[in-house]
Amino acid sequence: MRWLWQYIYRLRINNNTRANTLLLFVGIGFLFNLFVFGITPEPYGLSSTAQNIYNAAGIKAHSSWGIWDWLRWANWKIWLLCFALAALYRLIAWRDELQRAIQATRRHMAEIRQGIRDLTPTGANGEARLEHPGVLSTWLRVFIREFAAAILGDIITENRR
Numbered sequence: 001m002r003w004l005w006q007y008i009y010r011l012r013i014n015n016n017t018r019a020n021t022l023l024l025f026v027g028i029g030f031l032f033n034l035f036v037f038g039i040t041p042e043p044y045g046l047s048s049t050a051q052n053i054y055n056a057a058g059i060k061a062h063s064s065w066g067i068w069d070w071l072r073w074a075n076w077k078i079w080l081l082c083f084a085l086a087a088l089y090r091l092i093a094w095r096d097e098l099q100r101a102i103q104a105t106r107r108h109m110a111e112i113r114q115g116i117r118d119l120t121p122t123g124a125n126g127e128a129r130l131e132h133p134g135v136l137s138t139w140l141r142v143f144i145r146e147f148a149a150a151i152l153g154d155i156i157t158e159n160r161r
Contacts, residue, residue, distance in 0.1 A: 016154060019093035022086045029079050037072040097154065101147035108142050 010017045054060070 015093040015096070019086070019090045022089055026079070026083050026086045029082060033075050033079050037075055094151070097147060097150035100150045101143055104146040104150075105139060105143040108146070109139060112138070 007017075011021060
């Protein structure tokens, strides 16, 4: 029972716990829709060619939607909206990790630039030349590494709180 109170406490204070819980509920909603309602019905108002193909195959084409068809369609649309909101909230919940990764990347890139300045020969006026500027690929590589480290660090240390 103690784990429940710890989880409720983390749910109140931790953005990542809320985002993960929301994604879990969206996943459960997906499985519910898949097993109960199945795949979405075709939109109402089939073309005449589609109706001929259905009739030739011996499949009865729906002339109108019943309540069950409408419920299936509406449930999938609601699930899609919930999924979009959960994905957006997941990105918002990563805000702290993104800020830490950006700051660590800036520090690392400053160290790289300083190291290059220290190793490059001086120019004609006595100033160090920067022959290898920090390119986008280097910045992205460092940023992705720092972002993954921030996320994994939070996952690993979350159980210790």
